[in-house]
Amino acid sequence: MNTEMSAPPKATVDLKGVPETLLMTLYNRSVESQRGDPILRDEKAERLIERIDYDFTRFGEGRITHPIRATVFDGWVGDFLVHHPNATVVNLGVGLSTQSERIDNGRARFVDLDLPEVIAVRRRFFEDTDRHRMIAASALDEAWMDAIDPERPAFFVAAGLLMFFEPDDVRTLLGTLVERFPGAEMAFDVIPTRFSQRSLDGKAQIADFTLPPMPWGIDYHRVSELETWHPRLSVVDKRDYTQGFRRRWGLIGWLALIPPLRNLFMGTLIHVRFRAPDGQRRDRGVSLRADGLVRHDHS
Numbered sequence: 562m563n564t565e566m567s568a569p570p571k572a573t574v575d576l577k578g579v580p581e582t583l584l585m586t587l588y589n590r591s592v593e594s595q596r597g598d599p600i601l602r603d604e605k606a607e608r609l610i611e612r613i614d615y616d617f618t619r620f621g622e623g624r625i626t627h628p629i630r631a632t633v634f635d636g637w638v639g640d641f642l643v644h645h646p647n648a649t650v651v652n653l654g655v656g657l658s659t660q661s662e663r664i665d666n667g668r669a670r671f672v673d674l675d676l677p678e679v680i681a682v683r684r685r686f687f688e689d690t691d692r693h694r695m696i697a698a699s700a701l702d703e704a705w706m707d708a709i710d711p712e713r714p715a716f717f718v719a720a721g722l723l724m725f726f727e728p729d730d731v732r733t734l735l736g737t738l739v740e741r742f743p744g745a746e747m748a749f750d751v752i753p754t755r756f757s758q759r760s761l762d763g764k765a766q767i768a769d770f771t772l773p774p775m776p777w778g779i780d781y782h783r784v785s786e787l788e789t790w791h792p793r794l795s796v797v798d799k800r801d802y803t804q805g806f807r808r809r810w811g812l813i814g815w816l817a818l819i820p821p822l823r824n825l826f827m828g829t830l831i832h833v834r835f836r837a838p839d840g841q842r843r844d845r846g847v848s849l850r851a852d853g854l855v856r857h858d859h860s
């Protein structure tokens with residue numbers, strides 16, 4: 562009898578097109594997590610890489626952009642949860658992100674949404690609980706919004722998602738979220754227009770992996786133009802990927818201090834707020850009572 566313990570078989574994951582890109586971001590978080598002084602510790606990503614049957618070497622040695630994005634977004638959502646511990650955090654295009662486990666305060670609700678073929682993969686490694694729920698849908702299909710409690714403060718996260726949409730679709734999505742979730746906040750990232758064009762030309766390459774077309778881009782210095790998309794949309798923070806992480810970038814970190822270079826080559830991490838209509842302020846834990854007094858909202 563063979564008494565040797567055999568490793569469990571690896572999971573086959575058949576994803577193509579945009580969904581396949583989730584394996585790249587997972588890999589990059591896993592590579593970073595294995596460093597001695599990581600930007601982000603993501604042990605679950607490390608374990609998932611071991612369990613999935615896929616040639617991750619095609620993504621090269623690992624890039625720090627995705628761990629940086631995850632860390633900055635964790636910080637923005639974490640701050641929101643300090644003011645709204647019972648909020649709903651909705652992760653659009655969640656892929657195999659572990660954010661809902663990293664930032665769980667024991668009280669918030671988490672909705673993790675992605676396309677059906679991706680949620681089928683995610684269900685092999687993550688479970689729904691009384692506070693964590695997965696939704697299989699397109700972010701562009703407004704029907705998923707009915708599943709979000711409009712009475713609870715909400716934070717929407719779209720990491721590595723919006724660039725894959727047509728500009729008009731991004732505009733419609735943001736406009737709908739502003740209208741339906743006044744007082745909510747959102748974190749998303751954008752790529753520069755130059756990189757968007759390269760992807761449309763089939764030339765956006767990361768090691769041996771060609772990125773799918775990314776039709777929507779906006780340059781760092783034009784991000785404030787998003788505020789013209791809706792009168793109640795405010796940009797509250799924006800960062801390029803080097804801010805706070807300059808040493809890890811080496812020379813690029815210093816070149817990014819030169820505005821024309823930053824605008825041309827750097828993506829931007831953006832934090833927006835959907836202001837409530839006048840008289841209904843629910844911004845950042847502060848709302849107006851019927852008698853006009855400011856109330857701090859710790860719901």
Ligand SMILES: C[S@@+](CC[C@H](N)C(=O)[O-])C[C@H]1O[C@@H](n2cnc3c(N)ncnc32)[C@H](O)[C@@H]1O
Nearest residue numbers: 580582583586654655656675676699700720721
């Ligand atoms: C680059 S991956 C990012 C995954 C994850 N957010 C992360 O940071 O690791 C892009 C994700 O967007 C998802 N996606 C693409 N189109 C989508 C859509 N219309 N609705 C929801 N998710 C979508 C893909 O399936 C994939 O999981």
